[in-house]
Amino acid sequence: MLTVVLQTLDGKRLEEIIPKRVVLNRIIPFGDPAFPLLRFVDEYGDTLFGTSQMEGFLPEWNVLIARAANDDEKKTLLQIRRLAEKCKEEPHTFLRFVGD
DSSP: OOEEEEEETTOOEEEEEOOSSOOGGGTSOTTOTTSTTGGGOOTTSEEEEEGGGHHHHHHHHHHHHHTOSSHHHHHHHHHHHHHHHHHHHSTTEEEEEEOO
């Protein structure tokens, strides 16, 4: 199960989203070349996106939001987008996908 963390450069966790009803592993487009950034999320390891990558990350994430299968998925994806927007605005922060 993937979780998502907004963290500082030194790894301090600022916020964390642990989806309870939504399994991100079914939503993330692993390996899909139509998603130049999201295709690199590793469902079994950690993937780190920085402030400068949010410009490309957010439009891809918005596609996932538009494809949400139900309200629970949409709510979770919107919460993660909020973290991504914070990452974009706050220097030296990172959005980290933590796989298991």
